[in-house]
Amino acid sequence: MALSKISTSYSPSQTLKSKPGVPFHGYDAKRTGVSFEPHRRLRISCSVAPNEVQAPVAPAVPSDKASNRECYGVFCTTYDLRADEKTKSWKSLIKIAVSGAAGMISNHLLFKLASGEVFGPDQPIALQLLGSERSLQALEGVAMELEDSLYPLLREVGIGINPYEVFRDCEWALLIGAKPRGPGMERAGLLDINGQIFAEQGKALNAVASRNVKVIVVGNPCNTNALICLKNAPDIPAKNFHALTRLDENRAKCQLAMKAGVFYDKVSNMTIWGNHSTTQVPDFLNAKINGIPVKEVIKDTKWLETEFTERVQKRGGVLIQKWGRSSAASTAVSVVDAIRSLVTPTPEGDWFSSGVYTNGNPYGIAEDIVFSMPCRSKGDGDYELATDVIIDDFLRERIKKSEAELLAEKRCVAHLTGEGNAYCDLPEDTMLPGEQ
Numbered sequence: 001m002a003l004s005k006i007s008t009s010y011s012p013s014q015t016l017k018s019k020p021g022v023p024f025h026g027y028d029a030k031r032t033g034v035s036f037e038p039h040r041r042l043r044i045s046c047s048v049a050p051n052e053v054q055a056p057v058a059p060a061v062p063s064d065k066a067s068n069r070e071c072y073g074v075f076c077t078t079y080d081l082r083a084d085e086k087t088k089s090w091k092s093l094i095k096i097a098v099s100g101a102a103g104m105i106s107n108h109l110l111f112k113l114a115s116g117e118v119f120g121p122d123q124p125i126a127l128q129l130l131g132s133e134r135s136l137q138a139l140e141g142v143a144m145e146l147e148d149s150l151y152p153l154l155r156e157v158g159i160g161i162n163p164y165e166v167f168r169d170c171e172w173a174l175l176i177g178a179k180p181r182g183p184g185m186e187r188a189g190l191l192d193i194n195g196q197i198f199a200e201q202g203k204a205l206n207a208v209a210s211r212n213v214k215v216i217v218v219g220n221p222c223n224t225n226a227l228i229c230l231k232n233a234p235d236i237p238a239k240n241f242h243a244l245t246r247l248d249e250n251r252a253k254c255q256l257a258m259k260a261g262v263f264y265d266k267v268s269n270m271t272i273w274g275n276h277s278t279t280q281v282p283d284f285l286n287a288k289i290n291g292i293p294v295k296e297v298i299k300d301t302k303w304l305e306t307e308f309t310e311r312v313q314k315r316g317g318v319l320i321q322k323w324g325r326s327s328a329a330s331t332a333v334s335v336v337d338a339i340r341s342l343v344t345p346t347p348e349g350d351w352f353s354s355g356v357y358t359n360g361n362p363y364g365i366a367e368d369i370v371f372s373m374p375c376r377s378k379g380d381g382d383y384e385l386a387t388d389v390i391i392d393d394f395l396r397e398r399i400k401k402s403e404a405e406l407l408a409e410k411r412c413v414a415h416l417t418g419e420g421n422a423y424c425d426l427p428e429d430t431m432l433p434g435e436q
């Protein structure tokens with residue numbers, strides 16, 4: 001496994017200057033032997049686990065530059081990944097960028113990605129980790145732990161603080177980093193602060209990521225952050241952007257299973273409609289238990305309409321009360337589920353929830369927002385919206401409320417989506433699942 005580090009400082013205002021053509025140093029150079037650009041002041045460390053050392057090819061950097069980087073003896077030796085790809089019938093390497101990589105969610109997620117449980121045992125990966133200036137030390141610690149884990153499929157790790165470098169050529173971008181709402185902070189303030197981060201990251205993806213990159217936005221408020229991101233990445237299909245509502249789906253399945261006295265794998269067709277907020281709508285009308293509509297299995301309609309719905313909507317808050325911090329492990333698991341749902345075919349008749357762009361949706365939901373809806377995939381990374389759903393008056397009324405909230409959030413970030421002046425009139429009850 002290789003570790004490359006870029007410690008050039010970065011601030012978004014420098015972006016336009018550094019944007020085009022800035023390579024994410026360390027990757028290609030190490031694999032192919034081409035030299036690093038000598039004029040850039042980089043601190044690079046790279047390594048290969050001893051049991052992965054192949055016949056050495058050209059040195060990673062010219063020998064006269066060796067003193068400019070930190071190497072650890074044999075770990076500076078380069079290897080030929082193509083040999084491994086051939087002999088082990090591996091697929092070709094994919095690059096996965098993760099923001100907020102030094103945080104708690106990533107600390108669970110990265111090791112799942114590296115183990116092969118997400119993309120499969122024949123899929124080598126490169127992890128390109130984005131942190132902030134403040135988290136750079138911690139990020140190095142994360143990279144060291146990844147090294148020490150000797151994951152055979154993890155071929156390269158790079159860390160950096162400039163999204164224009166870290167997102168280069170990535171085929172997946174898992175955008176986790178965001179500021180949590182602090183004491184006394186208005187929601188509009190949170191939308192603005194995080195919105196700026198996601199506007200910048202959208203621009204960076206547009207400039208340097210794979211043209212078919214799949215983006216999963218986890219940082220809250222994730223629906224509107226995803227909208228901001230896609231609006232700033234006009235060359236990437238809007239359909240490729242997701243806001244994570246899979247955690248809400250998983251929570252809803254768990255609650256229904258407990259009430260029905262069945263194991264949670266018996267719950268299917270679980271849609272979360274709307275925003276990842278307390279207006280989200282866990283849909284018990286279309287969900288099934290053992291293939292039977294939930295309402296025929298759980299006859300307690302009052303529980304479904306009130307307790308069940310509220311439990312799912314506010315689960316994040318209860319968890320914060322218990323843990324003293326936001327959900328991390330279960331969020332990471334749900335990111336894994338969300339990716340797997342896109343790279344494996346959806347089981348016949350079932351669907352999964354994801355916050356996706358509403359243009360062309362068949363449910364009458366307002367266009368041009370990111371709204372959680374039921375999706376199906378053939379396993380090619382793409383999805384279609386499920387059309388075999390029923391929507392009654394009760395469900396529609398709730399969906400409308402979440403829609404109104406997202407439209408208000410959108411007005412609030414108009415300055416970040418290129419749609420003019422922002423006007424913030426957020427509904428009173430607009431809250432993240434973790435807010436009380």
Ligand code: LMR
Nearest residue numbers: 316326327432433434435
């Ligand atoms: C969650 O659903 O657990 C988080 O989104 C909570 C939050 O509000 O940060």
